[in-house]
Amino acid sequence: MLLARSSGYPCRLTNQYQASGMIPMLKHYLKEIADQEFTERNREIPKMTTQVLQEMNSRGITYSTMTLEAIANFLLDEFLARCDFLKDFVVAHPSLLLSENKKDPITFAKTAYQERSFQERDKVSSLYGSSITRIAQSLYNEDMKKQIKERLDQGMEDRIRKNNLYVEVTYREIATAKEVQSNVLLLQPNIAGFGIDLVQLYRQHLEPLLRRG
Structure with a gap:
């Protein structure tokens, strides 16, 4: 489910951070x-749209719905590239957020x-x-039209x-994965500062003694 419909309506979590003056590292x-x-x-977009118009003009169909469609397709491809860039960054850098121990x-x-994707969506729509x-x-x-x-x-x-x-x-x-790891660590008491697996401890020390007996 999407958390917000437009960059003009920030979600409750964003408002909390703006009020406190704190910006999460991931968002920053x-x-x-x-x-x-x-x-x-952004600097290249006007050049590219001009190229599209020149291409359509060379075919004698500048003032047609085909030109509108060509520009729309170009800008959609541009947005998809931006949207994927945002998704890839967020997915590739979870430590920026997880290191801050957020509850959610x-x-x-x-x-x-989503907030940055909505901004880029509105920008492309305006363009x-x-x-x-x-x-x-x-x-x-x-x-x-x-x-x-x-x-x-x-x-x-x-x-x-999708992203x-x-x-x-x-x-x-x-x-x-963190939850599973936490549950495993509950079975690993810390001795002299080192995590010791109970099964490993048994196999290394107690099991040999029992075999001798």
């Missing part, structure tokens, strides 16, 4: 790295991923609108949901 580094990565990509690391990880304004105004097929925009929006939402599941599964597996 995700923002820093994503800002650098996406700033570079799964929710925190999903929140960090689409500004890129096709003049062309869209010249077209009268409102249904087709609406369908193209809806496919773009749906494609972005689908990838956010959200990857993030949840990754952190749930980590949480489960």
Whole structure:
């Protein structure tokens, strides 16, 4: 389940951290790295949309729904790349969050991923609108224009949901592994600062003595 529908509506956990002035390390580094990565990509987008328009113009179909579809497809691919970048970062760096001993690391990880994904979704949606304004105004097929925009929006939402599941599964597996490890450690009393497995202790010391007897 998605935790928030828009970057304009931060979740309760985000509000708590903003109020306290504390930002989780995972969210901090995700923002820093994503800002650098996406700033570079943002500079290239106008060039790429211009190339799309030039390609369509060379085919004599600039003012057509095919141009709208070409720009929508290009921007959808751009969003998918960004969304996957965010997911890969969150999945690859769980220690940034787990080291802070959060009570609910799964929710925190999903929140960090989702909030930035929603920001990029809104940004791409805005870029689409500004890129096709003049062309869209010249077209009268409102249904087709609406369908193209809806496919773009749906494609972005689908990838956010899919990657959200990857993030949840990754952190749930980590949480489960930690729980199992904790249960095992309960059977390993600490002697002189070293964890000793009871079975290993029996096999090394007591079992040989019993055999002699």
